Amino acid sequence: MSLLFYGLHLLLIVGLVSWMQRQDWASTLKPYFLPALVFKLLCGILLGLLYRYYYHSGDTITYYKASLVLTDYALQNPGAYSKLLLFNTFSSEAFRATVPFSKFPDFSNSFYFIKLLSALNLLTRSSYYLNALYLSLFSFWGAARLVASLQACFPKRGKAAAIAFLFFPSVVFWSSGLLKDALMFGSMCWLIFFALKITHGRKARAGQLILAPLMLYVFVRIKLFYAAVLIPLLLAYIFIKLVSRHTRMGESYAVQVGSFLFVLVLGALAGSLLGVFFSLDFLLSEMHRNYTSMLEVSRHGPHIVLERMGPGVEQSLLSYPEAALSAVYRPFLGEAWGALYVLMGLENLLLLVLTVLFFAAALRKGFQRPPLLHLVFLIFVLVLAGVVGLTTPNFGSLSRYRIVFLPFLVYLLLQNAYAQRVLQKLGL
Incomplete structure (x- = not known):
């Protein structure tokens, strides 16, 4: 050429x-x-x-x-x-x-x-x-x-x-x-x-x-499933913000947050009953199928094993905490020594440090009242971290798939006073 x-x-x-x-x-x-x-x-x-x-x-x-x-x-x-x-x-x-x-x-x-x-x-x-x-x-x-x-x-x-x-x-x-x-x-x-x-x-x-x-x-x-999570969150956010602009709802942060959560739960229930995106049984079975199929081809290298993982609701809920934490913080530095795994481990160590700084600032200065948009981001992170962790035992694939929620998590973790002070010292 x-x-x-x-x-x-x-x-x-x-x-x-x-x-x-x-x-x-x-x-x-x-x-x-x-x-x-x-x-x-x-x-x-x-x-x-x-x-x-x-x-x-x-x-x-x-x-x-x-x-x-x-x-x-x-x-x-x-x-x-x-x-x-x-x-x-x-x-x-x-x-x-x-x-x-x-x-x-x-x-x-x-x-x-x-x-x-x-x-x-x-x-x-x-x-x-x-x-x-x-x-x-x-x-x-x-x-x-x-x-x-x-x-x-x-x-x-x-x-x-x-x-x-x-x-x-x-x-x-x-x-x-x-x-x-x-x-x-x-x-x-x-x-x-x-x-x-x-x-x-x-x-x-x-x-x-x-x-x-x-x-x-x-x-x-x-990414249909990602859309099934993000779009209802954005629609609920838009609805509450527009209503609060023209009513007295905007004067109360608690009312805004409560109304947002109510609209979100109501929409989720309606959507699940009508089967707008997926039935729960289909979703859980597909998640388990993805997990087991990827686990089979990942056994020769570093990977995540969720002992309680299964296609049922109870099994998924029991596996969720480990899956979500693994999606964010694994592989740990030293868990695998390939060049790419070391780079992943270093980045995950940074995430862990940011998390510690966030909670340290919250304990010392108290939790700041977040904007409603940050609540949207937090729910998105919590849902997608669990889903990605439940379906992706391979560390290499995990690093790629988690980009759907990772920037929102980093954005939220950088809001604390300690992180802001570090950014100022670095001239950022």
């Missing part, structure tokens, strides 16, 4: 970055914008190098090779490819058998991802690393937009948001590159930004109104 072709794409990426920098929201990120962007794009490239030359396999390679099948199909039969892209209609069963992840095309998030990737291939001439840069840029765009919004809504907590979403190592690394997680992370951040836009009285622009349903669709298609 010619240097001119790569040069044109790099100019396009520079143009997109320049456009982002000229937006009003980007001015609040001036100290962080370019360093965070370079870090993100570099991680997207490093992720590909890691899987290609160290692991020699993995999801990113599988998705890329699968997308090439669809891209070749697009070049040979553009009309049939268009039908496949829009309606999951295959020209023949013989061709369908050659396409990975196509057994249940209407439900498979992997098939949805490779369709998007195949379309991107037409722009990049199937360049793996150009694709990785574009996906990393999308993920950064969503994260940076959310950080800017958090800074505008909670000015004293802006540094914590920047560290959690733009610089925390595993969050940035695993939300970069040619993986579904880059799309998940970017669209998730956009959805939370939209919720803040609605609830804090800032008028949405026409482009944002178009983006909102698109990001919702991408997030739901890529």
Whole structure:
């Protein structure tokens, strides 16, 4: 592939970055914008190098090779490819058998991802690393937009948001590159930004109104279960904030929190009775199936064993505390000595230190009354930490899957007085 072709794409990426920098929201990120962007794009490239030359396999390679099948199909039969892209209609069963992840095309998030990737291939001439840069840029765009919004809504907590979403190592690394997680992370951040836009009285622009349903669709298609947790939380938050703006509810923090929890529980009960997302039995059986299947292929390396884990409600509840704590703090430093495990252990040690600082500050100064949004984040962390821990015994996969809740946890842990003092001493 010619240097001119790569040069044109790099100019396009520079143009997109320049456009982002000229937006009003980007001015609040001036100290962080370019360093965070370079870090993100570099991680997207490093992720590909890691899987290609160290692991020699993995999801990113599988998705890329699968997308090439669809891209070749697009070049040979553009009309049939268009039908496949829009309606999951295959020209023949013989061709369908050659396409990975196509057994249940209407439900498979992997098939949805490779369709998007195949379309991107037409722009990049199937360049793996150009694709990785574009996906990393999308993920950064969503994260940076959310950080800017958090800074505008909670000015004293802006540094914590920047560290959690733009610089925390595993969050940035695993939300970069040619993986579904880059799309998940970017669209998730956009959805939370939209919720803040609605609830804090800032008028949405026409482009944002178009983006909102698109990001919702991408997030739901890529990670349906994550959406089943986050969307009700955001809807309950939006409802309570809008009602409190026009009633006396806004005068009482306790009433807001109580009403939020009531709406959330009521919605969860209604959703479970109507089977809006999943039945409880189906969900628990799928979680147990994922856990056992991953455990089988993880026994040769460091992994988590949940002795009480099973498909029933009682077994899941008994396993939840260990699973949630493992999702946050394991592997411990020294639990495994591979290079990547040591890096994970160091990051987890940092999380443990932040947790100790948080509770030490709370014991000495008392718990501060958190904004309602922080309660939303806390519930999201508690639910997803348990779910990820219950379904992911493999430490390597755990480091990747926990990025859905980890930045929110880091953001919350950095709110305490001790952590803020350390950030000030570091000049952050």
